[in-house]
Amino acid sequence: MILRRCCCLLFLVPLLLRAGTTPIPIHFEHVVGERPLRFDTTMYQNEQHQPYAISMVRYYVSAIRLHCEGNEDVTSEKFFLVDASDSTTTTITLPRVPIGTYRSISFTIGVDSAHNCSGPQEGVLDPIRGMFWAWNTGYIFMKVEGTSPVSPSPGHLVEVHIGGFRQPYNNIARIELPIVEDPVRGIYVRVDVGAILQTLDLSSVSSITTPAAAAPITALYPRVFHIIRSTER
């Protein structure tokens, strides 16, 4: 009888091990300052009181890492293309994360130099996605586009294309954010798109499309990416 019970427990071991992991979704929520991001029709204002509307927000997230307290980090080698207008892309799920205490999450906004240099790529890195500079080989890591009546560009376009993987304009950016919940069930990252346009003078700098011009923008990322508690939502 006792033997039987032991056998049953043995059978449970693999189940328990499997139960020791859980999928962790990472949600990217897009806002402009305090307001939720709405495309095209909603007007926002930057520091210089210049009105603008947003029509596109897309960026590559890669090399995601969950930093574990006392245990091995969880890493993902995949590339994700987040498109703020497409809810199927704004949640990235790490399928099997061991249950534990996680201190922080880090990820790259951009594409590492190996994938920029080794010829055509497939999947989300297919140049067909429009996140690629044809005349200056390399991926566009982040695209923010919109319009502003003060923009001198044709159609009053505002475009910020951030890319560049070579020194001195290496714009591959690593973001690390604290994880505030334990146990963690989901991670909420607030992406303040407004921070990118906040300090730009859209009446003169309405189009940023080179690695050199984009370099100062990546310095704004600490104001763009924030972690939030699920209860704050």
Add this chain to the structure above:
Amino acid sequence: MSPRILAALLVVSLIAYATSEENPTMRIEARDVVPTLPKRFGKPVYDLRSSRISVDGFLLGRELFYDQILSRDSSTSCGSCHQHFAAFGHVDHTLSHGIDGRIGKRNVPAIQNEIWSSTFMWDGGVTHMDLQPIAPITDTSEMGETLDRVIKKLSASTKYRRMFRSAFRTETITTYHMLKALSQFIALMVSADARYDRMMEHRDVYTDQEQRGLLAFRARCAACHREPLFTDGSYRNNGIGMDTALRDVGRFAITADPADSLKFKVPSLRNVDRTYPYMHDGRFRTLRAVLDHYGRGTFFGRSPDPALKSTVGMKEHEKKDILAFLLTLTDSTFLHDRRFVDPNIR
């Protein structure tokens, strides 16, 4: 074999011939898609092992190269700008002509020996041979199309679905395979059989004048136009000065480094007799005018290249010798290679 069977065989082979995808003047076989790799040229930069060339891949690449389907209004193919008889450059136009008669930003360069090149375009902005075609396809003044629409058009074509299937065993047409096919065609564009090459391989001899030209060239020009590719792949300011219309800053647009202002990639001089007009903006119509520029010694721009010193003060007879030598770089084997002929011209 009975005459009947023979006749039947003849008919069958004639039908096969008539319906074949290829140019009837030339059947492409496995040995036709082995790239020529002269030892003198060194190891190719392009990785031919991981991007192996197959007959079907080459045929698909050639079909795409000559097909206007890659442009927005079906008016322009790669071959419209890159003409075989001009070593895949474009004679006469100083700047490229694209869809809607739009004028491009630069002179169409030759396409030859690309597998030995690590960067492409006059400013070296493109860093992988496979990725080069995306630039003209998506440029509004060249083919003005989006990759998305190109792939949709190709996927809607029975011919291309069949050709991609035979080349890559794939049912879905992707950017990746389209680029790989174009590269299989471009990789074979090797110019290595000019009189210069035959002379180097002791299969031909130079006249006295050509020989003098070679020596003068080596003394005056080869610092930048290095043998045997006739480029060292570097970016230099050869002192022609900024063009007044487009104000093209060259390499500076890629690196944003002021030291790169007005630098352009040293072009190969192979088939240079066929690639007029000359320079990134096509400003010189003749080789004579080019030589006069170098010999005059008036160089413009912030920092003309120090190596230009060697070109200054060419004597008239030297110029004539160098001209005679430059003509020995014309590779008629390459210019008449039937593998590269547009398959739809019969």
